[in-house]
Amino acid sequence: MLMVLGYNIGPLLAQGMLGLINGAFYALLSLGLAVIFGLLNIINFAHGALFMLGAVVSWMLLNWIGIGYWPSLIIAPLIVGAFGVLLEKVFISKLYKLDHLYGLLLTFGVALIVEGLARNQFGSSGMAYAVPDSLRGATKLGFMIMPTYRAWVVVASFVVCISTWLILEKTPIGATLRAATENAALVQSFGVNVPRLVTLTYGAGVALAAFAGVMAAPVYSVNPNMGSNVIIVVFAVVVIGGMGSILGSILTGFGLGLLEGFTKYIYPEGSGVVVFVLMIIVLLLRPAGLFGKVS
C-alpha cells in the first residue's frame, strides 16, 4: 500500500472522497448565502432550515404522492423557492432600511418555525430516502469503492456551482445583478425593476439550498435537524472564504469538505472542529477572509 507521510494513501483518499461530498453541500449552501448577501445585505439564517425543507419536501413528494427523485430534483427547489419568494415579499423586504442585524434575527425566527413544525410532523429521528434505481451500485476505484450516488452528488453540485458562477459572470442578467449589488439606485434608474430582482435572487438562493437538500436526502437520512447542524459550519466556511467572491465561496466549500475528510482519517477527534480552527487562523492572519475584499 502506498504511504504518504506515514499514512496509508488508500483510506486517506477514501475519507477525502467522503469529505468532498460534505464539501459539495457546503459549496452549494455558501454559494446561495453569498448571492443573497451580495444583493440583500442580509445573512439568511433560514438557509439551513430551507436546505432541510428541500429534503423533507422531496420525501413528502415520494411518500405522499409518489413523485420520484428525478422530478423532485426540480419540483422541490421550485416549491421551496416559491416559499422563499413569499418570505421575501411579506417580511424581509420590510427590513432593508434597518440595521442588517434585524434580517439575521428575522430569518433566525423563520428557521425556528420551519424546524419546529418539521419536528412536530416527523419527530427527531431520521427518515430513509432510497437512492434512485439509476444511481445504485458502486465502482471499484482501486483504493476505495465509490458508490455511484456519491459520485453523482459531487459532479452534479460542481456543475450547478459552476453554472451559477457562469450565469453571474457571463450573462446579461448576471451583469445586471452584479451592477445592482454595487449600486441599486443607479440600476433602478436605468429602468430595471430592482425590487423584483431582489425577490427573485432570494428565491433562487433558497432554491439552491433546497436543491442541495434533495441531493442530501439519500446520503443522510431526512431529519428535521439536518439543516441546523450544517448551517453553522457553512457560516464558518463563509467567514473563511469571505463573501466577496462567488468562485471563492465554491472553492472554499469544496476545499473545507476535503480538509474535514482528511482530518477524519488523520485525527478523528478533530474532524468536528477543524473548520472552526481554520476559521480562527484565517481571522488572525487575513481578517477579510481568503477571497474577501478589505472593507
Added chain:
Amino acid sequence: MIWSFSRPQLLALVVMLAVIGIAPAFVYPVFLMKVMCFALFACAFNLLIGYVGLLSFGHAAYFGMGAYVSAYAAKSWGLSAEICVLLGGLVGAGLGVVFGAIAIRRQGIYFSMITLALAQFTYFLCTQLPFTGGEDGIQQVPRAALLGFISMKPDMAIYWMTAGVFLIGFLAIFRIIHSPFGQVLKAIRENEPRAISLGYRVDDYKLIAFTLSTFVAGCAGGMKSLVFGIASLTDVTWQASGEIVLTTLLGGLGTIFGPVIGAVITNTLEFYLAPFGSWVTVTQGVIFVLCVMLFRRGVVGEIAAKTKVSL
C-alpha cells in the same frame, strides 16, 4: 439621583426588589431562581447588543462553560458556593477575552457569525473534554455552602443567594453603562468611525465590554448549575444562544429592565408550553418574527417610548 438612577428607574428598581422579596410566597422558588439566572445572563448579553451594538450569537458558550466549571468545582473540589460562581465567571471571562479578541477583528454580521462558530467550537470541545462528562454532563452537583458554612440546601436559602448574585450583577451592569466608559461604548454603537477619530481605541473598548459581559454570563451559568445541581450540553447549544437573543429582544434591546422582563416572559412561556414539545421552538420563532416586524423596541422599550422615560 442616587447612583445615576433616574426617578422612574428608581421606582422600577423598588418594584423589582419588592417582587423578588414577595414572589417566593406565591411562586415555586426554583422557577424564580431560573428566571433570575437567565435574567442576569440576558443583562450580560444586553450590555453588548444594547450598548456597544455587537450581536454575539454565541453567548451560551460562556454561560454553559461557567455552569460546567462551577459544577465541577462544587462536586470535585468541594469549594464553597461563592467561589464556585466566581470561578464560573472567571472561566467565562477567560474564554470571552480570547474569543472576543478573535471576533472583533470583523464587524457587523461577520461578528455574529464568528461568535456563533466559536460557540459551536466550544460545544464540540464540551462533548469531548473529560471533565464535562460528555452527553451525561455533570450531574448531582451538591449545593455548596455559602462561605463554606451557610447551608444552601433549602430552596429558600439558595434563593436569597441567587437573588444576591442577580442584584450585584444587575447593578454592576447598570453602573458600567452609566460610567464614562459606558458613554464611550454608546459612542461606538452610534458611530464607530467618529469614535476612532476622537482618539478612542475602539477595539480595546469592545474587548473590555465583551470580557465584562462574558464574566457576568459565566457567573449566571455558575449560579444556575448550583441551583439545579446539573451542568449539561443543553446550556452550550446554539439554541441556548438563540434563546438569550430572543429574551433580550422581547424585553427591549438597550433598556435596563428589558432583559429582566424578557426572561420572565420567555421562561413563563417555556414552562406552560413544555408539555407541547416542539411547539416551544415554533412559538419562539413566531415571537422572533413578531418582534422584528412589529415591535422592535421590545416590551420595556415600547413602554419607555410611550411614557417618554428611560427604563
